[in-house]
Amino acid sequence: MNDTLIPLILGMAAVTYIPRLLPFLLLNRLRIPHKVNAFLKAIPVAAIGALIVPGVLTATPDMPAAALAGMGFTLIYGMFRGGIIVPVLGAVGISWLMLALAG
Amino acid sequence: MTTGSETHGSPPMEIRGAVQAGIPIFIGYFPAAVAFGILAKGCSTSxxxxxxxxxxxxxxxxxxxxxxxxxxxxxxxxxxxxxxxVNFRHFLMSAYLSTRLRNLARKTYFLLAFGVTDEVFSVLSFHKKALTPRFVFFLELSAWSGWVSGTVCGYVLGGFLPDILTQSMGVALYALLLAILMPALKTSRVTVFLAVLSAVLNTLLIWLDLFPAGWTIIVCILVVAFAGAMLTPGKKEVTCE
Structure with missing residues (x-):
């Protein structure tokens, strides 16, 4: 590959950035009908389930159970306590422990 | 989800809050970016x-x-x-965020739109306070720093992270998404239903292999958000001003 990749990278940047930008410019001052708003408000929950599954099953390719055990900790911790840092670091720690013990 | 209006701290406090919220994203992005840097070098990019x-x-x-x-x-x-x-799903994520970031100056949108990734979007979605451009910017900057610094480290240093650590740090992003969703899961059965529906549908669609990369999640968001809009009791929210 002797050719520079910079034009390709800029092209990729443009087609990534424009869909990220357009909704802000289009919807910013628009009066949003109630039903459309209800749809937009439901997007986060709709997205997160799909962002987690099935990706998490291949997060620790050597041993999928390690990622699942980590997620189990996050789930159980989250039932009783709030916060983000402890459930995230705990999940990483448990996954690491399981991979280390198995390895 | 929440369109809260709790008061904000001073600018330094707000920046601190944003960087703190960005730490789990940083932890998750860094090792993935190291892998990208290593691969990029392997593909003989500069x-x-x-x-x-x-x-x-x-x-x-x-x-x-x-x-x-x-x-x-x-x-x-x-x-x-x-x-x-692959990246078109962010269109839907920005559409949601636009409902939380209304009536800002145009140039502010040009800046903030750049950093709308899956994880930034997820953290912002479930941030209880009203979103301010400063908070959004510093959260995005934390995420971006992890991604860019990881890339450079991976390219220059190669596989300096032990494989076990890389893999376990990769779990951080999924744990982050789950932790963000937990409060809503605990208080709403509809949320549990929608999240599970989204996960099952995405798995099914990937298994069926009908759509190009990145589009199974778009289909999931469209279908599940539509179901969510139907299932959510219609409170008359004022969305303008």
Missing amino acids: LLEAFMFSAVVFAGASQFIALNLLMTGMGPGGIILTTLL
Whole structure:
């Protein structure tokens, strides 16, 4: 590959950035009908389930159970306590422990 | 979800809050970006090109896909089209965020839109306080720093992270998404139903292999958000002003 990749990278940047930008410019001052708003408000929950599954099953390719055990900790911790840092670091720690013990 | 209006701390406090919220994203992005840097070097890109990929495209999965396609000899047109398809889900995420960031100056949107990744979007979605441009910017900057610094470290240092650590740190992003969703899962059965529906539907669609990369999640968001809108009791929210 002797050719520079910079034009390709800029092209990729443009087609990534424009869909990220357009909704802000289009919807910013628009009066949003109630039903459309209800749809937009439901997007986060709709997205997160799909962002987690099935990706998490291949997060620790050597041993999928390690990622699942980590997620189990996050789930159980989250039932009783709030916060983000402890459930995230705990999940990483448990996954690491399981991979280390198995390895 | 929440369109709260709790008061904000001073600007330094707000920046601190944003960086704190960004730490789990940083932890998750860094090792993934190290892997990208290593792969980029393996594909004989220059350090500047690897840096530029992460600094100006800033979209994880599509960057890995682009490297793979480059190695297969695909031309720039095909790679750019694939990137558009893979990253188009952010259109829906920005559409949601626009309901939380209304009536700002145009140039503010130009700046903030750049950093809308899956994880930034997820953290912002469930941030209880009203979103301010300052909070959004510093959260995005934390995420971007993890991605760009990881890329450069991976390119320069190679596989300096033990494999076990890389894998376990990769769990951080999924744990982050779950932790963000937990409060809503605990208080609403509809949320549990919708999240499970989204997960099952995505798994099914990926297994059926009907859509190009990145589009199963778009289908999931459209279908599940539509179901969510139907299931949510219609409180008359004022969305303007």
